[in-house]
Structure formats: C-alpha cells, structure tokens
Amino acid sequence: MRVGVEPFLMLAAVLFSLGLYGALSKKATVQLLMSLELMSIAVNINLVALSRFVTPQTMEGLFFAIFTMVVSAAEIGLGLGLVLAIYRQARTSEVTNLTELKG
Amino acid sequence: MAPTVSGVAFAILAALCVGGAVGMLVARNIVHAAFWLLEVTIASAGLFLLLDADYVAIVQLLVYAVAVAILMIFSIMITLRRIEDAVRPRDFSAVAAALSTVFCASMLWVLRAFPQAPSQELPAVAPDVAALGKLLFSAQGWSLPFEIASLILTAALVGAVWWTKEGDE
Amino acid sequence: MDWLVAIPALPVVAFVALVFMPRAVRNKALWLPVGAISISTVLSIVAFFQMHPAEEGVTEALWNRSWALATINGKAFELGLQYDAIAAILLVVVTVVATCVQVYSLGYMHRDEREGWYFAVLSLFTAAMLALVLADNLLLLFVAWELMGLCSYLLIGFWYELEAPRKASQKAFLTTRVGDMGLMFALVVIFQQCGTWELAEVLGSVHTWTPPVAMAAAIGLLFGAMGKSAQVPLHVWLPDAMAGPTPASALIHAATMVAAGVYLLTRMLPVLEAAPPVLFATLVIGAITGLVGGLLAAVQHDVKKVLAYSTISQLGLMFMAIGSASVVATLFHLVTHAFFKSLLFLGAGVIIHSARTQDMREMGGLRKHMPVTWATFAIGSLALAGVIPFSGFFSKDEIIASLMHAHQTWAVGVVLAVSMLTAFYMTRLYFRVFEGPEQTEGIHDGHKSMLFPMVVLAAITCVIGFASPSFAGFLGEHGEWPSVQLIALSTTVAALGIGTGWWFYGRPWIVVNTAVYKERSAWLYNALKQKLYFDIAYDAIFIKPFMRVADFLWGFDSRVVDGAVNGTARGFVLFASASQLFDKNVIDGIVNGIASLSKNVGSGLRSLQTGRIQSYQRFILAAVVLLMLFLVVKGA
Numbered sequence: 001m002r003v004g005v006e007p008f009l010m011l012a013a014v015l016f017s018l019g020l021y022g023a024l025s026k027k028a029t030v031q032l033l034m035s036l037e038l039m040s041i042a043v044n045i046n047l048v049a050l051s052r053f054v055t056p057q058t059m060e061g062l063f064f065a066i067f068t069m070v071v072s073a074a075e076i077g078l079g080l081g082l083v084l085a086i087y088r089q090a091r092t093s094e095v096t097n098l099t100e101l102k103g
Numbered sequence: 104m105a106p107t108v109s110g111v112a113f114a115i116l117a118a119l120c121v122g123g124a125v126g127m128l129v130a131r132n133i134v135h136a137a138f139w140l141l142e143v144t145i146a147s148a149g150l151f152l153l154l155d156a157d158y159v160a161i162v163q164l165l166v167y168a169v170a171v172a173i174l175m176i177f178s179i180m181i182t183l184r185r186i187e188d189a190v191r192p193r194d195f196s197a198v199a200a201a202l203s204t205v206f207c208a209s210m211l212w213v214l215r216a217f218p219q220a221p222s223q224e225l226p227a228v229a230p231d232v233a234a235l236g237k238l239l240f241s242a243q244g245w246s247l248p249f250e251i252a253s254l255i256l257t258a259a260l261v262g263a264v265w266w267t268k269e270g271d272e
Numbered sequence: 273m274d275w276l277v278a279i280p281a282l283p284v285v286a287f288v289a290l291v292f293m294p295r296a297v298r299n300k301a302l303w304l305p306v307g308a309i310s311i312s313t314v315l316s317i318v319a320f321f322q323m324h325p326a327e328e329g330v331t332e333a334l335w336n337r338s339w340a341l342a343t344i345n346g347k348a349f350e351l352g353l354q355y356d357a358i359a360a361i362l363l364v365v366v367t368v369v370a371t372c373v374q375v376y377s378l379g380y381m382h383r384d385e386r387e388g389w390y391f392a393v394l395s396l397f398t399a400a401m402l403a404l405v406l407a408d409n410l411l412l413l414f415v416a417w418e419l420m421g422l423c424s425y426l427l428i429g430f431w432y433e434l435e436a437p438r439k440a441s442q443k444a445f446l447t448t449r450v451g452d453m454g455l456m457f458a459l460v461v462i463f464q465q466c467g468t469w470e471l472a473e474v475l476g477s478v479h480t481w482t483p484p485v486a487m488a489a490a491i492g493l494l495f496g497a498m499g500k501s502a503q504v505p506l507h508v509w510l511p512d513a514m515a516g517p518t519p520a521s522a523l524i525h526a527a528t529m530v531a532a533g534v535y536l537l538t539r540m541l542p543v544l545e546a547a548p549p550v551l552f553a554t555l556v557i558g559a560i561t562g563l564v565g566g567l568l569a570a571v572q573h574d575v576k577k578v579l580a581y582s583t584i585s586q587l588g589l590m591f592m593a594i595g596s597a598s599v600v601a602t603l604f605h606l607v608t609h610a611f612f613k614s615l616l617f618l619g620a621g622v623i624i625h626s627a628r629t630q631d632m633r634e635m636g637g638l639r640k641h642m643p644v645t646w647a648t649f650a651i652g653s654l655a656l657a658g659v660i661p662f663s664g665f666f667s668k669d670e671i672i673a674s675l676m677h678a679h680q681t682w683a684v685g686v687v688l689a690v691s692m693l694t695a696f697y698m699t700r701l702y703f704r705v706f707e708g709p710e711q712t713e714g715i716h717d718g719h720k721s722m723l724f725p726m727v728v729l730a731a732i733t734c735v736i737g738f739a740s741p742s743f744a745g746f747l748g749e750h751g752e753w754p755s756v757q758l759i760a761l762s763t764t765v766a767a768l769g770i771g772t773g774w775w776f777y778g779r780p781w782i783v784v785n786t787a788v789y790k791e792r793s794a795w796l797y798n799a800l801k802q803k804l805y806f807d808i809a810y811d812a813i814f815i816k817p818f819m820r821v822a823d824f825l826w827g828f829d830s831r832v833v834d835g836a837v838n839g840t841a842r843g844f845v846l847f848a849s850a851s852q853l854f855d856k857n858v859i860d861g862i863v864n865g866i867a868s869l870s871k872n873v874g875s876g877l878r879s880l881q882t883g884r885i886q887s888y889q890r891f892i893l894a895a896v897v898l899l900m901l902f903l904v905v906k907g908a
Contacts, residue, residue, distance in 0.1 A: 003113045008150070009214050011117045015143075017207035018124040024199035024886050024893065028191060030133060030179055032886075034140050037171065038124055041147050044163070052154045059235055063245050065159050070252045073166050074259030080178045081263035087182045095885060102883025199886075202893050209900045216907070 008049035015042035029086065029093045033079045040072045112153055119146035132189050133179050141172040158232050274337060276355055279315050279363060280406060282308040283399035290392035298388025305395040306374050312402070313367035316360075323360040323746075336408060354408035354471070357747050358603065362405045362535065365607050368732070369527040369614050370398045372725030376618050377519040379721035380625070390430060394520065397423035401528045405535065410459055410469040413536070417455070417500070420529050421448050427524060428516040440512035447509040451499015455536075458492025461485060471539065478542040490543050490550035493536060494557075501533030501587045504561045508806050510584055511568075514576040518621030521576065525583055526613035531606050534590045538602050545597055555595025559686040561588030564804060566693030570700070571800045574630045575620050578701050582656065583613060585690055589671055592683055598674035600744045600751065605671055607743075608663035608736060612655040615729035619649035622718035622726075623705060629712070632701060637710035642717040646706055648730040653702055655733045657695040658766050660759065663737035669754035669762055670740065688765045695769025703777040 019042060022035030044065045051061020087093045120143055127139035144167040151160035183189055238244040286308040290298050338352025374394060381387045397420060404416035429441030459469065465485050466474050478486070497503070502510040513525060524530070537544060537554065544551045565585025572578045586609050593602040622645045627635045639646045655662035658669075668691060675683045717723065744751025754762075776784050790797045802808060880891070 003110050006214055007113060007117070008154075010211055011120060011150075013207055013210040013214065014121060015124055017203045017210070018121070018128060020206060020893065021199050021203040022128050024202065024890050025194050025196035027194050028133060030175060030182070031136060031194075034127060034136060034175060037140060037167070038127065038143065041143060041167070044159070045147055045150055048151055048154050048156045048159055052156065059238065062156055062159055062235060063239070063248070065156075066162060067245075067248055067252055069159075069162060069166050071255060073171065074255050076171055076174065077259050077263045078266070080174055081266040083178055084181060084267045091184075093182045098885070099883030102881060196886075198890055202890060202897055205897050206893065206900070209897070209904050212904060213900075213907075216904075 005049055005053040008045060012042045012046040012049070015039075015045065027094050027096055029083045029095055030080075032095060033076060033083070036079075037072065037076060040068065044068060109153070113150075116146050116149045116153065119143075120150070129193065131191060131193060133191065134176065134189055137172060137175045137179060140175065141168055144168045144172065158235055275315065276319055276406070277337070277353065279312045279319075279367070280353075280399045280402035282312050283395040283402070287392050287396040287399065290388055290395070293388065295386070295388060298392070299385075301388065302378060302391055305391040306371075306378065308395060309367060309371050309374055309398060312398075313364075313371045316363040316367045319355065320360045320364050323355075323357060338408065350409075351412045352408045353403075353406040353412075355406065358535075358538070358599075359405050361603065361607065361743075361746070363402065365610050366398065366401050366405065366528055369610055369729070370394075370401075370523060372729055373519045373523040373614065373618070376522075376621070376722045376725045377517075379719040380519050380621055381517060382719075386430070390427070390517065390520075393423050393426045393430075394523065397427065397524065397528075401532065404532055408471055410462065410471065410474065413471075414455065414459060417496075417532060417536075418452070420524075420532060421445060421452070421500075424448075424513075424524050424529055427520040428513045430516055430520065434515075436512075437515040440509070440515040444509035444513050447506050448499040451496050451506050451533075454492045454495025454499070455497075456492075458489045458496065461489045461492060465489070475540070475542050478546050481546060483547065486543060486546035487550060490540075490547035493540050493543060494550055494554055497533030497537045497591075498557065499533070500536075501530050501591070502561075502584050503533075503557050503588065503591060504564050505806060507561065507565070507584050508803075508810060511577050511580045511803070514574070514580050518576065518617055518624065521580075522614040522617035522621070525580065526617050527610035530583060530587055531590075531610065534587065534594065534602060534606055537591075537594045538599050541594070541597065541599060544594070551595055551597065554591055555680060555683060558588045558591025558593075558595055559683060561585065561591065562686060562690040563588070563693075566690050566697070567800055568803060570693060570697040571797065572697075573633055575624060575632050575635075575701065575705065576617075576630060578632075578697060579613070579616055579620060582616075582694065582697070585694065586613070586656075589668070589687060589690060592687065593671045593674060596671075596674040596678040596680060596683070598670075598677070600747050600749050601667075601670040601674040603747070604740065604743050605667035608655065608667040608733070611729050611736065612652045612662070612664060612733045615648060615652040615726055615733060616656065618722070618726050618729070619645050619652060622722055623649070625718065626715050627712045632704040634711050635705045636708040636712075637706070638715060639706040641715040644717055644723045644727065648723075648726040649706070650702065651730045651733055653698040655737075657698050657769065658691050658762055659695075659770075660763060661734075661737060663733050663735075665762065665766075666737035666740045666754070669758050672758060672762065673752075673754060688761070691762060691765045692769040692772075695766045696773045699770045699773025700777050703773065707778065708780065 016039050019035045019038030019040075022038065023032055026032050026035060047061040047065040047068070049061075051059060051065070055061065083093050086098065090097055123139050123143035123146055127136045127143065130136040130139055144163060148160045148163045148168065151157075151163060179189070239249060240246050283305065286305040289304060290301065293301060336352065336354045338350040340350045342349045374391065377390065377394070381390055384390065400416045400419035400423060404413055404420065407413040407416060425441045425445040428444050429437045431437045432441075462474055463469060465481055466477050468474070481489075499506045510525060510530070514521060516524075544554065562585050565581045565583070565588055569578050569581035569585060572581060586605070590602050590605050590609070593605060622642070623635070623638060624630050626642060626645075627638065629635065651662065655664035658665045668687070672684055672687055675681075675687065741751035741753060776786065799805065880887070882888075
C-alpha cells in the first residue's frame with residue numbers, strides 16, 4: 001500500500017490538536033511545556049513530509065525543521081528555567097497561580 | 104527504503120505517535136507523562152526515517168529524545184516537594200477539548216477537501232545528507248540562518264543560566 | 273432790607289443743625305434754637321420800626337424779593353417774600369411769643385429725654401409760620417401751611433409712648449387735612465383764573481373775576497381756614513390736642529397755627545368780598561363757633577380743656593370780624609389774643625406742674641403760694657374776659673364796632689353773649705384754682721425761666737390795648753377809641769359774667785351745689801358734656817365706616833391677594849418637588865443607569881482578563897477556529 005502525503009499531514013494535524021488540548025488544559029507548567037513540544041513535533045512531521053513530497057531536491061522543509069528544532073530547544077531550555085524560577089518564588093509551579101495579569 | 108512509503112510501517116509508527124500523545128495527556132503521574140513524550144519523539148524519529156530524512160531523524164533523537172526529555176525529568180524532580188506530588192488530577196477542560204476537536208476536524212476536512220497533486224507519488228530523488236550538509240554551510244544556502252541559530256542558542260543559554268541563578272542579582 | 277430773609281431762615285438753620293446731631297449732643301445745644309429765635313425777634317422789631325404807616329386802605333410792600341426756581345412752560349417759576357404792614361405786625365407778634373415759649377420750655381421740658389427734638393420741631397414750626405406771613409405767593413403760603421400742620425402733628429404727639437397724644441395728633445392732622453382739601457381746591461381755581469399764584473397779581477385781579485369763580489375760590493379758602501382755625505364743625509381736634517406739651521399748645525394753639533386761618537382770610541379778604549354770600553357764611557360760622565366754644569368751655573373740668581374751648585370761641589369772634597370785612601378788627605384781636613392766650617397757657621402749665629393734676633376740682637388756694645403765676649394769670653383772664661383796661665377789652669370792642677358798622681346787629685348780640693360766657697368760665701376757673709381750700713401739698717411757684725416769659729407777656733397785655741388807634745392807622749385805616757356806650761355795654765356784660773361766676777364759685781362762705789342746676793338743664797348739660805355729640809357723630813358717620821372698609825380691604829388683601837401669592841408660591845414649591853422627583857428618578861436614573869451599564873459591561877469584560885495564560889490561549893484559539901470555520905464554510 002502506498003502512503004501519500006496526506007496521511008502524514010493528517011497525523012500531524014491530530015498530534016497538533018492533541019498538543020493544543022494539553023496546552024490549553026494542563027495546570028502544571030511542565031505539562032504545558034510538554035504539550036508545546038508535542039505541537040512542535042507535529043509541525044516537524046508536517047514540514048519533513050511536505051519537503052519529501054514537494055521539494056525533495058532543495059530540501060527546504062528539512063532545513064526549516066532543523067531550525068525549528070533549534071529554536072524550540074532554546075525555548076524549552078528557557079521555559080524550564082522559568083519553571084524553576086517560578087518554583088523558587090511561589091513554591092509551586094502551577095499555571096493557575098500566575099495571575100498577576102488579572103484585570 | 105522503496106520509493107514508496109510502506110503503509111504498514113506508517114500505520115505502526117502513527118499509532119505509536121498518537122498513542123504516546125494520548126498517553127502523555129492522560130497520564131496522572133508527571134514523570135510518566137514525560138516518558139510518554141519521550142516515546143512520541145522516538146516514534147516521530149522513526150517517521151522521519153521513513154521519509155528518508157536521516158539527518159533530521161538523528162537530530163530529533165539527539166535534541167528531543169535525549170536533551171529535552173532529560174531536561175524535563177530533571178525539572179520535574181526539582182520542582183517536586185514530595186514524591187506524592189507527582190501524581191496529579193487529570194485536568195480536563197471541556198472548552199479546550201471542544202476547541203481542539205473543532206480545530207482538528209476542520210484541518211482534516213480541509214486536507215480531505217483540497218487534495219494536493221503530488222499526494223500519492225513519492226518522488227524518486229531522495230534527500231542526501233551530504234547534499235544537505237553542503238547546502239547548510241554554503242553562502243547562498245543556509246549559513247546565515249545557521250549562524251543566527253547558534254546566536255539564539257547562546258542567548259537562550261545565557262538567559263537560562265541567569266534566570267535560574269541563586270541570589271538577588 | 274434783604275436781611276429780612278434771616279427772620280424765617282434762622283429758625284430753619286437751627287432746626288437743620290439740631291436734626292443732624294445725636295440725641296445727647298442735641299439736648300445740650302438748646303442755646304442754638306433759643307438764640308436763633310431771639311435774633312429773629314430783634315430783627316423783626318427793627319424791621320417794624322422801619323415800616324412806614326401805609327396809605328389809606330392799601331398795604332403796600334416795603335420790600336419784595338423773589339427767587340426764580342425753575343422754568344415751567346416757558347414761564348419762570350418764582351417763590352418770594354414780601355414785607356408789608358400786616359407782615360410787620362405779625363412778625364413781631366410771632367417772634368415775641370415764640371421766644372417767650374422757648375424760654376419757658378427750657379424750664380418746662382428740662383428733664384425730658386427728647387428735649388432737643390422738641391426744640392428742633394418748635395424752631396421749624398416757627399420758621400414755617402414766619403414764612404407763611406412773609407409769603408408773596410399762595411404756593412409758598414400753602415407749603416408753609418402744610419409744614420405747620422406737620423409740626424403740629426409732631427408736637428401734639430410728642431409723647432408718643434402714650435395713647436392719648438398719638439390719637440390726638442392723628443385727629444388733628446386728619447381734621448385739618450379735610451380743611452386743606454378746600455384750600456387746595458381754591459388754589460386750583462385761582463390758578464385757573466389768574467395763571468399765577470402771586471398774591472399781588474391775584475388780589476389785583478379779583479375785581480375781574482366772575483361771581484362763580486369768586487364763590488368757588490372763596491368757599492375753598494373758607495374751608496381751609498375752618499380746618500386750621502378750628503371752626504365748627506372742624507373744631508374737634510383742638511381740645512384733644514391738649515395732650516401735647518403745654519408750651520407747644522401755647523404757641524400753636526393760641527398764637528400761631530390757629531391764627532393762620534384767620535391770617536389767610538384776612539389776606540384774601542378781597543376774594544371774600546367778591547363773594548358776599550361766603551362772607552356772610554364766615555360771619556355765621558364764626559358766631560356758631562363762638563357760642564359753641566363758650567358753652568363747652570363752661571362745663572370742662574380740665575384746665576387746659578377750658579383754655580382750648582376758649583380759643584375756639586375767640587377764633588369764632590375773629591371769624592365774625594372777618595365777616596364784617598374789617599382787617600383791622602380781625603388782626604387786632606388776633607394780636608391781643610396771641611399774647612394773653614399764650615400767657616394763660618403758660619400759666620396753666622405752671623399750675624398743672626405744681627398741683628400735679630389737670631382737674632380743677634382737685635385744685636385750690638394756689639394764690640398764696642404762687643404769687644407771680646397768680647398775678648400774670650389774673651391779668652390774662654381779665655384780658656380774655658374783656659375787662660378794661662386790658663388788651664382784650666379793646667380788641668373785642670373793635671370787633672363790636674366793626675360789626676355795628678356792617679349793620680350786623682344780631683352778630684353784636686352774639687359777641688356779647690360770648691363775652692359773658694367767657695367772663696363766666698374764666699371766673700369759674702380762677703376761683704376753683706386760686707381761691708378756696710387747698711387740696712395739694714407742697715405747692716411752689718414755677719422756675720424763673722418759666723415765670724419770666726409770663727411776666728413779659730402780661731406786661732404786653734396790659735399795654736397793648738392802648739395801641740388800638742395807632743394799630744388801625746398803621747394798617748392804613750382810620751382808628752378810633754371805642755365809644756362810651758360801647759364801653760358801658762361791654763363792661764356790663766363782662767361784669768354780669770364775672771358776677772355769675774362769683775355767685776356760683778367765688779363765695780367762700782357757701783359752696784353752691786351745682787348738681788341741681790345741672791339736673792334742671794339736663795338736656796343742655798348732658799349735650800355739652802358730650803361735646804355736643806360732634807365726636808360721636810363723626811365717629812359713627814365717618815370713622816367707623818372707614819374702619820369697616822379698611823378691615824374689609826385688609827381681609828381681602830390677606831385672604832385673596834396673599835392667598836394668591838401664597839398659592840402661587842405653594843404651586844412653585846410643588847412644581848419644584850415634582851421637578852426634583854423627576855430629576856432624581858428619571859434623569860439621575862438615566863445617568864446612573866448609563867454609569868452602571870458601563871460598570872457592568874466593564875465588570876463583565878473584566879472577567880475575561882483572568883490573568884491565566886490558558887484563558888487567553890483559548891480565546892485566541894477560539895478566534896482562529898472561528899476564522900477557519902469561516903474559511904471552510906466559504907470554501908465549501
């Protein structure tokens with residue numbers, strides 16, 4: 001059976017939605033960040049799949065995926081540092097406690 | 104790999120991905136959730152291999168599976184007061200579920216409704232790591248983004264260190 | 273002779289100066305009015321000696337001065353003074369009497385709180401009388417006339433804390449006002465006829481007037497004079513006016529104000545002569561007044577009331593003299609009356625002060641303890657009774673002579689009857705007061721300042737009678753001594769009167785029971801006691817209905833008018849409350865509603881700002897999803 005690009009895209013969509021659900025509903029900050037990573041993975045799958053099927057020669061999608069990985073690594077590093085800083089301040093790292101923007 | 108993507112392989116790996124994602128979401132223990140994420144990364148690395156993106160797969164493994172996952176576990180450990188705190192309620196939100204479902208449904212519907220031309224054919228030419236390396240470091244290629252990326256990483260490193268420093272500074 | 277202006281001007285200056293002083297200063301500045309009037313007296317006497325006897329029947333002005341005040345309708349409006357023989361005589365009389373009264377008042381009003389104001393009004397009054405006499409036109413005369421009415425009001429009601437003076441001053445003012453209506457009417461008629469009020473012009477043109485005009489003017493003048501000179505039926509104010517200070521009565525009600533009416537008619541005699549019926553009416557009114565005054569005086573117990581009715585009676589005689597068209601007789605009696613009546617009033621003041629009562633039934637035996645007062649009062653009484661050789665005798669005989677000259681024999685009878693009555697009641701007064709048993713303790717004579725003027729006036733009274741012929745000559749007429757028959761007649765009448773009085777009141781060995789006589793003549797006696805029902809009649813006919821109208825109008829005003837005003841006010845208040853309710857509920861409701869709407873919307877929207885990241889994320893996602901749906905639907 002031959003699998004075209006669509007199944008990859010659909011898989012990516014599902015993964016992304018799952019990650020989205022987690023980002024929106026999880027209360028622990030670490031879980032939030034994990035969901036964000038999940039979304040990032042889904043995006044990478046999308047990029048790589050499309051690169052393979054659309055521009056195999058120039059491999060643009062691959063480069064895009066590499067750089068997004070770099071950025072998301074930086075982001076996760078900072079995010080976890082943030083979690084530690086918040087934990088030091090508030091003795092907890094729950095998102096529900098970070099309400100200083102409350103109007 | 105054959106010039107076509109194997110359906111079976113894809114199905115197994117896709118199932119692993121989605122299952123891992125679901126497992127991550129429903130896990131009550133945060134450490135378990137972190138391990139499920141690790142599983143998802145490995146499964147997606149497998150998918151990359153399926154798509155002849157060897158370099159990306161290795162990078163994915165190195166970055167995510169190793170570094171990111173270990174980072175996660177370490178932070179979890181540091182921010183836990185007691186081992187018992189690792190287990191938490193499942194945090195269900197109907198709003199988020201509804202929104203995500205609608206989002207997913209519309210995305211899938213779009214994908215169904217607008218088929219792209221090169222949907223079935225797998226192009227003959229496969230990406231080559233050497234070619235990728237050449238392109239990565241060439242001036243008219245991706246060398247500038249490469250340098251910027253390293254800058255970003257440095258900044259992130261400095262930032263993370265500063266943030267997590269002890270003391271008043 | 274422009275310095276003649278000073279004669280009325282000095283008392284005016286004294287008045288103005290006193291008015292502006294505070295009370296404490298005023299009460300100490302009495303040398304000012306007394307000095308002013310004394311200087312005026314001196315000036316009057318000096319001017320008198322400069323006056324030449326006038327030519328036959330004409331009193332021509334020695335001096336005349338007018339001041340143009342304004343231009344009305346192209347004609348210059350002037351007021352001025354003139355000095356002729358009549359003015360010469362009257363100036364001296366008025367200033368002398370006024371000076372005596374003021375000096376007397378220094379003693380009489382000595383401890384009164386408002387002494388200064390009393391002197392101020394007295395000065396103003398004197399100034400007005402002097403201006404009246406010197407006026408060369410009827411307007412100035414009228415102004416002075418009204419000014420004297422005002423001062424009379426102020427002086428009668430001087431002790432306004434008490435009820436009697438208040439009511440008396442109102443009565444005086446209103447009654448003379450009735451007369452003044454007549455005077456105003458006459459002034460209007462005269463102006464219509466002559467176009468001017470200048471005395472010289474008016475009197476000169478009288479012979480050109482038609483009888484109706486002359487009648488109208490004459491009636492008006494007569495009416496005005498009746499009010500001021502207390503002729504029947506406008507005499508009712510004079511007895512009540514005795515509520516004022518006695519020296520004020522002496523000046524106003526003996527010598528000056530009441531004489532103003534007589535003076536007016538004397539000046540305007542040509543007008544009266546041009547209307548013979550009015551002249552005759554004057555005679556009749558004078559006769560009635562003389563009799564009424566005399567009868568009423570005989571039944572009074574209050575010393576001052578006797579003198580008041582006596583004044584009314586004598587004024588009646590003066591009016592009779594006018595009625596006989598004799599300027600000389602009228603003025604001569606006016607002059608002598610001024611001196612002896614003011615003397616009698618001043619004496620009454622001392623008597624009352626000493627006996628501490630005004631009722632002569634409570635007095636007696638004052639002769640021994642008040643010799644000066646006794647002597648001067650006796651002289652005054654004899655003069656009033658018309659006993660030779662005092663002044664009253666000569667002036668009464670002048671009147672009788674002129675009446676006989678005018679062939680009014682019945683009037684002569686009236687004068688004789690009045691003379692007898694006068695003698696009777698004065699004798700009654702004398703015996704009751706000065707003779708008989710003493711009823712009060714600690715009687716002493718008056719202070720020097722009070723006795724000295726009385727002595728002066730008494731001296732004048734003794735002497736002035738003998739000036740009768742020269743008086744006439746001064747006024748340009750031929751004067752004679754009274755004939756022997758006349759002397760005999762009047763002396764007999766006076767003796768009869770005195771004898772009757774002595775028979776009833778004077779015999780020390782019998783006290784006559786007058787009650788019997790009073791019973792026998794009950795109808796007359798009671799009528800006289802009720803002042804011949806004049807006051808009762810006026811009260812019923814005029815006063816009570818007027819008060820009813822006034823009450824009705826007051827009720828109307830307070831109910832209807834005030835009701836309307838208050839009702840309008842209440843309506844406004846209601847409207848205001850309604851507005852307030854509307855404003856509070858509706859308008860404020862709207863405003864507050866908008867405010868709370870904003871607040872609620874704000875609060876509502878604020879709930880979106882949860883501060884939680886995931887909420888914000890959800891919102892963003894929801895927006896994206898909506899957009900996607902939109903695109904999907906559109907694409908489909």
